[in-house]
Amino acid sequence: MKVIKPVSIGRDQLISSSVAEDDYPAYVPTTDYPVGARVVYQAQVFECVQTPNVGNTPGAAPLYWALAGPTNRWAMYDSEVSTQTVGDSPLRVVVRPGLVNSLALLELVGTRVKVIGRDGLGGPILYETERALEGSIVTNWYEYFFEPFSPLSELVLTDLPAYGSLHLDVSILAPGAEVACGAMICGTSYFIGDAEYGGSVGIVDYSRKDTSETGVTTFRRRRFSRRMSTRLWLETARFAAVYRLLSGLRATPCVWIGTDAEAYGPLTIYGFYKDFSIDVAYEMMNFCNLEIEGLT
Known part of the structure; x- marks a missing residue:
């Protein structure tokens, strides 16, 4: 058994993402928001619960704003597995996690995952793998012809090169369909027993x-x-x-x-x-x- 101790992925670590952060309009301090209006502030979605609401910063004024959750782009980096980042294939992100040796992708929706590790942004390739998210086990002819595919919902890699300048380019693919990721965790793995x-x-x-x-x-x-x-x-x-x-x-x-x-x-x-x-x-x-x- 192994355990991956995660590192935080914030704005300094997320280099790029194919998912746009356009869930709702950005918060504007001079706007008087009505009850039920939603805004984006620091990668979080807030909903107005009281008026008049002018100049009350979300996150610092809980009487006026209720936290609705992370934006779609950042859902895969929060502390919940069921909040998925959803986007068109390929969903591609580039992160700079620091010194790590493991990557876990949980609650995946897709058919393939491709991971490329580089020494710096645009540097030489240190690591590359592509995995099919297919876990069907056929035990008889009926299952061979009629049983639907059984996609894998998790992928764990514990063999990443431990470089402080490592940049991970992760792509989740499913041609012609939407893909999703509930959690992307980078960190250091330890063997327990x-x-x-x-x-x-x-x-x-x-x-x-x-x-x-x-x-x-x-x-x-x-x-x-x-x-x-x-x-x-x-x-x-x-x-x-x-x-x-x-x-x-x-x-x-x-x-x-x-x-x-x-x-x-x-x-x-x-x-x-x-x-x-x-x-x-x-x-x-x-x-x-x-x-x-x-x-x-």
């Missing part, structure tokens, strides 16, 4: 089911978050290092990778650990128990 069989993975669904007095049931589809519980084999020589690593990641959203095998994509979770414990079991080997809670 080898996961053993017997772990569990699932979701917590925040949808609502309501049944009326006449027995009619309606559903309100809402977000969900992933969960994972696992036990790891941990060499005694790495006991102190892993303990310090996990202690330093408390209350920190990270990418937790249960295994590198593509067939176990649901074991990749962007979230935080609720609890961890290390059992000092043997002289040469310990056990690490982790409870991971994903973000919506």
Whole structure:
């Protein structure tokens, strides 16, 4: 199992994006906004909730402005997986994350992803890969002819060259269709231990089911978050290092990778650990128990 400790992607790190930031008009201090009007301010969308509203800066005047969420361009860099950046194919971004060795793309919609790493903007290519987002497993002739394709919704790369001047050019493609990305996380990956069989993975669904007095049931589809519980084999020589690593990641959203095998994509979770414990079991080997809670 590995964990990716992310770095922040802000305006200094985002070099370019094919997604325009034109969700709503930019905030103008001299305009008197009516209730319900939306504006863009510092990559966030705000909605007016009170009038008169002149000169009240969004973010600094909560009585006048309610945060509606990030703009479409910046949705893939916030702390939520379900807020996707959506655009026409190819959705292409160039970022300068600093010294990192890993990249995670979550809640993807597309058919292919292409990643190019350069030494500086326009410099020589240090890294290049192209991956198909296809995870169909055919077990019989009926599935071969009639079962729809099963696209992968996550891609994790932990073999990026560790260059301080690394520029990542990421393209999400699906010819003739829209593509999307829920989260793009760059960071440094750390190996924790080898996961053993017997772990569990699932979701917590925040949808609502309501049944009326006449027995009619309606559903309100809402977000969900992933969960994972696992036990790891941990060499005694790495006991102190892993303990310090996990202690330093408390209350920190990270990418937790249960295994590198593509067939176990649901074991990749962007979230935080609720609890961890290390059992000092043997002289040469310990056990690490982790409870991971994903973000919506």
